Amino acid sequence: LTSSDDSCRxxxxxxxxxxxxxxxxxxxxxxxVSLSGELDMSAASDVTQALDREIRRSxxxxxxxxxxxxxxxxxxxxGVLVTAQRSAHAAARQFTVxxxxxxxxxxxxxxxxxxxxxxxxxxxx
Amino acid sequence: VVYTAGLAxxxxxxxxxxxxxxxxxxQHDLTSSxxxxxxxxxxxxxxxxxxxxxxxTSHPGGFRALRDTAPxxxxxPRVTVTVSSMVRPKPAGSEAIGMAQLPLPVLGVDDGPLxxxxxxxxxxxxxxxxxxxxxxxxxxxxxxxxxxVAVHELxxxxxxxxxxxxxxxxxxxxxxxxxxxxxxxxxxAGGIPDVGGEPPPAQTPGGRGLWLARLLxxxxxxxxxxxxxxxxxxxxxxxxxxxxxxxxxxxxxxTERSVSKPIRSEGDGR
Numbered sequence: 001l002t003s004s005d006d007s008c009r010x011x012x013x014x015x016x017x018x019x020x021x022x023x024x025x026x027x028x029x030x031x032x033v034s035l036s037g038e039l040d041m042s043a044a045s046d047v048t049q050a051l052d053r054e055i056r057r058s059x060x061x062x063x064x065x066x067x068x069x070x071x072x073x074x075x076x077x078x079g080v081l082v083t084a085q086r087s088a089h090a091a092a093r094q095f096t097v098x099x100x101x102x103x104x105x106x107x108x109x110x111x112x113x114x115x116x117x118x119x120x121x122x123x124x125x
Numbered sequence: 126v127v128y129t130a131g132l133a134x135x136x137x138x139x140x141x142x143x144x145x146x147x148x149x150x151x152q153h154d155l156t157s158s159x160x161x162x163x164x165x166x167x168x169x170x171x172x173x174x175x176x177x178x179x180x181x182t183s184h185p186g187g188f189r190a191l192r193d194t195a196p197x198x199x200x201x202p203r204v205t206v207t208v209s210s211m212v213r214p215k216p217a218g219s220e221a222i223g224m225a226q227l228p229l230p231v232l233g234v235d236d237g238p239l240x241x242x243x244x245x246x247x248x249x250x251x252x253x254x255x256x257x258x259x260x261x262x263x264x265x266x267x268x269x270x271x272x273x274v275a276v277h278e279l280x281x282x283x284x285x286x287x288x289x290x291x292x293x294x295x296x297x298x299x300x301x302x303x304x305x306x307x308x309x310x311x312x313x314a315g316g317i318p319d320v321g322g323e324p325p326p327a328q329t330p331g332g333r334g335l336w337l338a339r340l341l342x343x344x345x346x347x348x349x350x351x352x353x354x355x356x357x358x359x360x361x362x363x364x365x366x367x368x369x370x371x372x373x374x375x376x377x378x379x380t381e382r383s384v385s386k387p388i389r390s391e392g393d394g395r
Contacts (some may be wrong), residue, residue: 019249040248043280072252074277075333083330103270110340116327123328 019043022050029061036069039077047077051084055093063088068099068107073107081117089123134282238296245284252277255295255304262297271341272360276304278334279356283308287354301343301359309353317347 004062020037039047044069065081067073081097088095097117100108108114116122239258243251256273264272276293281293287308295304320339325332335356339345342358 038249040252040277041284042245042248066245072274074274074281075337076281078333082328086328096262103267103274106267106270107274107337110324111333111337112324113327 020047022047024050024054026057026060029059030064031057031062032064032066034066035067036071038072039070039080040072040074041076044076044080047080048084051080052087055084055088055091055095060093062094062096063070065095065097066099067097068101070100070104073100073104075111078108078111078113079108082113085117085123094119129172157245159317238294239262240292240294241293242290243280243284244290248277248280248284251280251293255293258295262302264302264360265363268363272302272304272358275338275341275345275360276360278302278338279306279358282306282334282356283310283354286310291353297362298359303357303359303360305355305357307355312349312354317349320345350366 020035020039020043022036023034025032025034031053033051035047037043051063051065054060063084065084085095085097096119097108100114100118105114108117116123239254241251241254243246252273255276256269259269259272276295280291280293283306287310291306291308293304295302297303318335319333324336324340332367335345335347338356340359343361344355344357344359348355348357
């Protein structure tokens, strides 16, 4: 094994804290959760909790997740949304995703989850 | 040019001119050309190259799957298949034939490669560094976003399944930008996964990372080596030589075929 090019130059890295935010807006029995920023693996468990909280809140009939201000989304975040939609349906709540645009929309689209998450297509088996 | 920094058995096989992959019997053509390719064995990567040296697609599941899912050789005058075999487990006393540590193609790069280690805390930082680098060497628009997401997925995989840390190595290879993401984890317990087919069902929470990385890049090569897994992805840079792909259309045509992934032949208007 020659490793001529593997002189691992690890640079000093500043940890970026909480590159995302969420705001929940409740209007009657509809709750809109607006997410913003970059949703990756490090945000996954907190976003899951935030969505779960709204799904389980008594009096909520529908949860809408607004992705208008999300600038990055990865497969971990897709997993979060898919799981949250399943929990919502299990709890007899509506759950839809809105506002996905640009590359966020592309990622949701190519992975085949966009139409299910937006409610345009009913969840499969 | 073979894009792997990992230890892999690599064999280049010239399989013909103006070839239509549908007409190709992989067993016959590949073995008769002197290669070591076994269509029934899972190989780490199969890289399909056109005559201009640009890698167009690859498939870790093997040539059959590649032929079924990526009819991208159509339109190119010369096709080479590169087979990169898994080297783990490495049999004791195995022959050295075909084993190669390939030099990394770093052609005409002014500012050198981006090499950076990472752990779970560095996901965002690494992502932005990769984005800045890829943009600097000429990637833009959707291609840039695609590449950044792909590399990020590989980094996330390394953190999650590859021992919690790893290293990215990004460089420009003249006509493409390349990135190796290396971890020191246990590798794939069930063999190299097949990421060339349909996406996981919409109801499945996970399993999209590698699949997404494959979809969003021009090539993806998985090397499951003794020290860990290296996944290498490439994205072709916009053609700055003014050479249209139409020039390379073969004289003999049989082109009523849908190409699953259009080749980008134009720049992004930049």
